[in-house]
Amino acid sequence: MASTAQPSYTIPSLSGPGIIFIFFRLRDSSQASQAIIEKWYDEVHIPAMVASGGIPLAWRWKAANPDYEKPNLVIYKLPDLAFLQSDEYRSANKKSETVPDVGPIGQLVEIETRLYQMVQLFETEKQPKDAFPTILSAAMEPSLGGAADLDSWYRDEHNQQMSEQPGWKRTTRFRIGFQVKDGKPADDAPSFLAIHEFGEGNKIGKDVVPLEPITDWTKRVLESCRAIDGAVYHKVGSS
Numbered sequence: 001m002a003s004t005a006q007p008s009y010t011i012p013s014l015s016g017p018g019i020i021f022i023f024f025r026l027r028d029s030s031q032a033s034q035a036i037i038e039k040w041y042d043e044v045h046i047p048a049m050v051a052s053g054g055i056p057l058a059w060r061w062k063a064a065n066p067d068y069e070k071p072n073l074v075i076y077k078l079p080d081l082a083f084l085q086s087d088e089y090r091s092a093n094k095k096s097e098t099v100p101d102v103g104p105i106g107q108l109v110e111i112e113t114r115l116y117q118m119v120q121l122f123e124t125e126k127q128p129k130d131a132f133p134t135i136l137s138a139a140m141e142p143s144l145g146g147a148a149d150l151d152s153w154y155r156d157e158h159n160q161q162m163s164e165q166p167g168w169k170r171t172t173r174f175r176i177g178f179q180v181k182d183g184k185p186a187d188d189a190p191s192f193l194a195i196h197e198f199g200e201g202n203k204i205g206k207d208v209v210p211l212e213p214i215t216d217w218t219k220r221v222l223e224s225c226r227a228i229d230g231a232v233y234h235k236v237g238s239s
Contacts, residue, residue: 009185014081014117014177020055021114021193022074032099032108038237040099041074046239049076052092054083059131061233064206068231070112075131081117081177112181114189116174119151122159123170132169132197133235134204139190141227150192153221161211167202171195190227204232 024041026034038060046058061073083089098104105111142150159171174193179186198204208230210218222228 009180011084011115012178013085014115016081017118018078018081018177019116019118019174020074020076020078021116022076023070023112024072024074024109025070026109027107030108032102036099036102037105037109038072040105042237044099045105046074046237048092050239052083052088054078054080054086054089057129057131058239059235060237061135062236064134064204064232064234070231073137073233081115084115106183110182112186112189113179114176114193115178116193117177118172119175119192120155120159120173121170122163122172124163127170127197130238131235132199134167134198134202135233135235136196136198136204136208137231137233138194138196138208139227139229140192140194140225141190142192142221143224143226146221146224147191150221150225153217154194157215157217158211162196165198165203165211167198167200167204168196169199170197172197190229206232208232 024037026032026037041060046060049055050058055076055078057077059075061075063071063073078084097106099108102108140150154171154173162168162171172195174195176189176191176193179189210222
């Protein structure tokens with residue numbers, strides 16, 4: 001398979017546990033179908049990344065609400081984000097840049113990639129490493145100077161509230177380290193991300209709604225945030 005040109009940006013040096021968070025959406029001018037792109041992720045890109053040696057787990061997700069602007073999501077889990085500086089990672093990326101018989105992936109789909117560093121893992125009991133079938137993704141940009149309050153809200157109130165919801169299994173929180181949109185560095189993604197995982201018996205619908213009762217602290221945090229982007233996703237593939 002032919003490869004595309006090397007990116008014009010440099011991934012910053014990050015370390016510690018984290019994830020690669022990839023949104024993709026078929027371009028209007030694309031010569032590929034949604035089915036072809038999904039097959040490429042499942043059979044080419046995800047296997048190549050996992051085979052690289054530094055990415056043990058990967059999942060593909062579909063938004064529960066078909067009208068959500070980011071309908072497709074791929075998550076790669078890394079024990080150490082320093083792996084992104086390795087030749088093994090660069091080689092895996094290069095080998096999976098082109099969709100056979102169609103063309104470079106960047107010409108077929110709009111891609112946004114976010115690198116996140118883990119901030120907190122919250123579990124009430126030990127859970128398996130594999131992701132659960134449903135996730136609630138909540139990206140938030142606090143007010144200026146509000147990061148500490150947002151962190152305290154999660155640690156001292158919201159995590160416990162989430163753990164009391166039917167089917168809840170685990171919450172993992174992250175801070176963004178780098179963002180790329182269509183091959184160019186960007187900085188418009190919310191700084192903080194929480195992924196709440198749910199198993200069977202959950203009452204999660206197709207959209208994210210505030211938990212009831214809405215406490216004064218929750219109201220203050222939500223009203224002060226400069227950006228909030230929440231969505232529900234269902235797992236459709238894993239490796």
